Amino acid sequence: MLQHPENFDVIVIGGGHAGTEAALAAARTGASTLLLTQSIETIGQMSCNPAIGGIGKSHLVREIDALDGVMGRAADLAGIHFRVLNASKGPAVRATRAQADRALYKQAVRSFIEHQANLKVFQQTVVDLLVERERVRGVVTQMGLRCLAPTVVLTTGTFLGGKIHIGFANQPGGRAGDSPANALAERLRALPFRVGRLKTGTPPRIDGRSVDYTVMTEQPGDEPTPNLSFLPARHPRQVPCHITETNPTTHDIIAAALDRSPLFTGVIEGTGPRYCPSIEDKVVRFADRVRHQIFVEPEGLDTPELYPNGISTSLPFDAQIAFVRSIKGFERAHITRPGYAIEYDYFDPRDLELSMQTKVIGGLFFAGQINGTTGYEEAAAQGLLAGLNAARQVAGLQPWFPRRDEAYLGVMIDDLTNLGTNEPYRMFTSRAEFRLRLRQDNADQRLTPIGRELGLVGDERWRAYADKRTRLLDVKSRLERWRVDPGSDVAAVLQANCGAQINRATTFLECLKRPEVSVDKLPELLTGIDTDIVRQVETEVKYEGYIQRQDDEIAKIRRHERISLPGELDYRVVQGLSNELRQKLSDARPTSLARAARIPGMTPAALSVLLVHAKKLRASA
Amino acid sequence: MTSLDTDTIAAVATPPGQGGIGIVRISGPRALAIGETLTGGGLQPRRASYREFVDSDAVIDRGIVLYFPKPNSFTGEDVVELQGHGGPVVLQMLLGATVGQGARLARPGEFTERAFVNDKLDLVQAEAVADLIASASVAAARGALRSLAGDFSKQVHEVDQAILKLRVYVEAAIDFPDEEVEFLEHGEVHRKLGGLLDGLAKLQRDGRQGVLLSQGITVALVGAPNVGKSSLFNRLTGEDTAIVTDIPGTTRDLLKVDLILDGLPVRLVDTAGLRKTTNPVELEGVRRAAGEASRADLVLEIRDLSVPAADPHDALRLPLATKRILVLNKTDLVSGAGSRSAADEVYISCLTGAGFDELKAAIKQQVGFAGEAATFSARRRHLVALQSTRVALERASAELAAKSPGEIIAEELKLAHLELGSITGEVTPDQLLGEIFSTFCIGK
Numbered sequence A: 001m002l003q004h005p006e007n008f009d010v011i012v013i014g015g016g017h018a019g020t021e022a023a024l025a026a027a028r029t030g031a032s033t034l035l036l037t038q039s040i041e042t043i044g045q046m047s048c049n050p051a052i053g054g055i056g057k058s059h060l061v062r063e064i065d066a067l068d069g070v071m072g073r074a075a076d077l078a079g080i081h082f083r084v085l086n087a088s089k090g091p092a093v094r095a096t097r098a099q100a101d102r103a104l105y106k107q108a109v110r111s112f113i114e115h116q117a118n119l120k121v122f123q124q125t126v127v128d129l130l131v132e133r134e135r136v137r138g139v140v141t142q143m144g145l146r147c148l149a150p151t152v153v154l155t156t157g158t159f160l161g162g163k164i165h166i167g168f169a170n171q172p173g174g175r176a177g178d179s180p181a182n183a184l185a186e187r188l189r190a191l192p193f194r195v196g197r198l199k200t201g202t203p204p205r206i207d208g209r210s211v212d213y214t215v216m217t218e219q220p221g222d223e224p225t226p227n228l229s230f231l232p233a234r235h236p237r238q239v240p241c242h243i244t245e246t247n248p249t250t251h252d253i254i255a256a257a258l259d260r261s262p263l264f265t266g267v268i269e270g271t272g273p274r275y276c277p278s279i280e281d282k283v284v285r286f287a288d289r290v291r292h293q294i295f296v297e298p299e300g301l302d303t304p305e306l307y308p309n310g311i312s313t314s315l316p317f318d319a320q321i322a323f324v325r326s327i328k329g330f331e332r333a334h335i336t337r338p339g340y341a342i343e344y345d346y347f348d349p350r351d352l353e354l355s356m357q358t359k360v361i362g363g364l365f366f367a368g369q370i371n372g373t374t375g376y377e378e379a380a381a382q383g384l385l386a387g388l389n390a391a392r393q394v395a396g397l398q399p400w401f402p403r404r405d406e407a408y409l410g411v412m413i414d415d416l417t418n419l420g421t422n423e424p425y426r427m428f429t430s431r432a433e434f435r436l437r438l439r440q441d442n443a444d445q446r447l448t449p450i451g452r453e454l455g456l457v458g459d460e461r462w463r464a465y466a467d468k469r470t471r472l473l474d475v476k477s478r479l480e481r482w483r484v485d486p487g488s489d490v491a492a493v494l495q496a497n498c499g500a501q502i503n504r505a506t507t508f509l510e511c512l513k514r515p516e517v518s519v520d521k522l523p524e525l526l527t528g529i530d531t532d533i534v535r536q537v538e539t540e541v542k543y544e545g546y547i548q549r550q551d552d553e554i555a556k557i558r559r560h561e562r563i564s565l566p567g568e569l570d571y572r573v574v575q576g577l578s579n580e581l582r583q584k585l586s587d588a589r590p591t592s593l594a595r596a597a598r599i600p601g602m603t604p605a606a607l608s609v610l611l612v613h614a615k616k617l618r619a620s621a
Numbered sequence B: 001m002t003s004l005d006t007d008t009i010a011a012v013a014t015p016p017g018q019g020g021i022g023i024v025r026i027s028g029p030r031a032l033a034i035g036e037t038l039t040g041g042g043l044q045p046r047r048a049s050y051r052e053f054v055d056s057d058a059v060i061d062r063g064i065v066l067y068f069p070k071p072n073s074f075t076g077e078d079v080v081e082l083q084g085h086g087g088p089v090v091l092q093m094l095l096g097a098t099v100g101q102g103a104r105l106a107r108p109g110e111f112t113e114r115a116f117v118n119d120k121l122d123l124v125q126a127e128a129v130a131d132l133i134a135s136a137s138v139a140a141a142r143g144a145l146r147s148l149a150g151d152f153s154k155q156v157h158e159v160d161q162a163i164l165k166l167r168v169y170v171e172a173a174i175d176f177p178d179e180e181v182e183f184l185e186h187g188e189v190h191r192k193l194g195g196l197l198d199g200l201a202k203l204q205r206d207g208r209q210g211v212l213l214s215q216g217i218t219v220a221l222v223g224a225p226n227v228g229k230s231s232l233f234n235r236l237t238g239e240d241t242a243i244v245t246d247i248p249g250t251t252r253d254l255l256k257v258d259l260i261l262d263g264l265p266v267r268l269v270d271t272a273g274l275r276k277t278t279n280p281v282e283l284e285g286v287r288r289a290a291g292e293a294s295r296a297d298l299v300l301e302i303r304d305l306s307v308p309a310a311d312p313h314d315a316l317r318l319p320l321a322t323k324r325i326l327v328l329n330k331t332d333l334v335s336g337a338g339s340r341s342a343a344d345e346v347y348i349s350c351l352t353g354a355g356f357d358e359l360k361a362a363i364k365q366q367v368g369f370a371g372e373a374a375t376f377s378a379r380r381r382h383l384v385a386l387q388s389t390r391v392a393l394e395r396a397s398a399e400l401a402a403k404s405p406g407e408i409i410a411e412e413l414k415l416a417h418l419e420l421g422s423i424t425g426e427v428t429p430d431q432l433l434g435e436i437f438s439t440f441c442i443g444k
């Protein structure tokens, strides 16, 4: 059999968002890495909507960025419309969203890949895994080529057993225009992983030249244009988005076509996301609504194609044309690509360790949609972690993963590996119980020093980080030394702009702790001080109390984390647990008491029972 | 291995309701501080001192205080024991005072659990501990259920739902700002919070007065006429409430009295003797007796030893789950009876009082009352949880008034929900998201 002359440390299969971050992360730590993709042209492709970031997601992007991943920088280079979301709801849930030019984004990611040391790219479809004694040894490609490596990261997205539905017509496919990876899917199905089926959808794409923007609501991007990356960026030209909406006629057309909908006739078995329903779903489930909002997003600067976000559908094409043309501004719309639903295999992420290594095959890592998640950001974050840990394993190092109180990434992998998912998993801030400390403004402080130690963070970012840190400390100490006396000019401004009474001598930093005081209302006092930095200092002092309040809880969780539960524990014989809990624990096999505590339905009494049981097992071992 | 929790726990360590000494035990890092606050300080290791037990300047009780520093204590942690003379009320006040100073009410079996985790018990005892905690948790669950009268539990769940609804709006506004969700106005959140706080305050008042907390388990006395049901009722209550005659069919109405039986709150019900009758008044009495028996937690089925056993077909049909004890009365009339009592069969004499200790023990055993005052502590726990919920909601309200950002309001609401969740069960983030998705049409 043909064999690749080079032996690699890490092989990454798939050039999507998970695969690229995985390959880059492994290579950054010095591992010799091979990225295998079906097509080099589709590296960094955005197969769904052309946007990066958003609530909960931009937090992930910032964390990837803090670990020197490329998603944030690519989005900055490709972003043609940026908005800050939740600006008024607090710094922790504040998020950034970018509409990206698809072509620019792809180009940026490919450029990062092509400039990365230790990383080689090869265009081949993988058809088989080489497994020996429950360890992966490499892969076999479609032309019979063997590539050897002690670790393999699989990031094949929706390509495993992918099936595309448009009306009752369906065909195998990984995304419109690309074939699925069926040989590999079959091979993986033969391994003892739990497999499930999920579904997701896209809307029909529309030619912008056939659309009347004048009747839609224009939504301009934010000024000044925010960044996704911590590193300075030059954005391309910015363009507005538009908003239009469906109407009762649209809904009637959709309702009349439901008998030809694969979703409502049982043809599609996979579970779709609750938060991203198809338009036919919305019309049925919320029948009293007379309108549904549609965000009209440009696909790029150089293409007239646009992405009408909010009308994903798998109705037959004639129905798609009819309902699209019933929408304000779309009366003469030309559909460039039909909407479709795609069903695909995913592997139960409870069969993964927190390092993203599978529990079944040593050296085999899974990342991205294959684990039941949805979204570029979720995929990229997992990819980075999987690539890092594959490289660490080859180097003989312990895996690294953040905890729930350290990063959204930690929340995601803990949720996935502990609880599994039965719908495509998307990040939301409400999933993070410690979200007040997991802000996008402090992702670098949370993760960059760790990333540096892990060998992920390059010199340029490290310098930028160190510089920001110095400025933060500097500003903080200046504000701390800044005395504010009653009756002083500064006190007068505080009173006038914020309504803050200064009754005794204090410092400016102390004043910032008050809820009514905000640096944004005090420009005249803070001239010459970096606004972003002083804002972050303000957040830190204002949130100190809330954060400290969580410390006890976090300390307790860490203690519980150190109490490990043996993998082979037979929950059926543990006295004092309900049968329901026994079943849940047997399915989840939590590795620690802390993880057991997060299983829905767990009670303090049941935890005590587990604790005693664990200790008993250890004592008798 | 470290302990599961490092907070400080407290509980009544003797079965309440018994005369003599009652002990409140405190264990954990803050045990000494709490003990000293309540007794005036200067406690010496292993030295008993006689002190006043004082909470916010009021003397609750007087008694002995003992301090055992770690690791040489029962739990392996710092332990303080307050030994008072208190009946249940005083002991509960004392326990309340420890909670006021930052202790948490211990779960059933938690002292033993800590002892085990801190290696104060050897491996041989491990099995026993696991069993104990398992059964204690069952007893606690039963106790918790029992302490919630229907009304109370309904109202608690209403508050829980109201908090959930508010959170659905607040969290949806945070996680889905782009959606056309009819978000609550600032003023409306304020009004809803106000309503919630009022509801909670009322619940707490009612709870403290015991109006809505159940009075414990219901024990029904049933049997044929003239077997001695009313005599037993009077003896257990210690009063001459029920009319006793040698005429069969004396009792017609249900008689109910609440009492504490060795610390176990019991509602005792005397019923009409069961027999076939044509008298409409007595017939109604029999019907009510049967109804009461089928609703009771425990049925004492009484028989007269001095007469031949009645036709078993007259025996009451009870729900399968109903616990019962066969009580064989009038041992004084039968020679040689009375030494063969078991958990479900007890020999007594209402005339002489023989067998009553066995009867009380059997009652406690049948309802799983291990002397740990599951019901009492469950009630106390509920009241503590209500208070913590309220404190968190008040903070939410204050933050709202101070115009703090939405994420801070959301944080306080989450904490309030978590506190109440200790009674009603926790709501996971995924369940909250599910609530959001079914309330609003979310999704681009």
Ligand SMILES: Nc1nc2c(ncn2[C@@H]2O[C@H](COP(=O)(O)OP(=O)(O)OP(=O)(O)O)[C@@H](O)[C@H]2O)c(=O)[nH]1
Binding pocket: B224, B225, B226, B227, B228, B229, B230, B231, B232, B243, B244, B245, B246, B247, B248, B249, B250, B251, B252, B271, B272, B273, B274, B329, B330, B331, B332, B333, B348, B349, B350, B351, B352
């Ligand atoms: N010797 C003796 N007599 C008893 C004992 N217990 C009850 N008696 C007598 O039995 C008779 C019936 O007692 P009650 O307590 O009225 O019986 P009851 O079951 O309530 O009867 P109804 O209300 O008519 O169904 C009375 O004369 C009591 O004094 C006992 O332990 N020993």
Ligand SMILES: [Mg+2]
Binding pocket: B229, B230, B231, B242, B243, B244, B250, B251, B271, B273
């Ligand atoms: Mg009677």
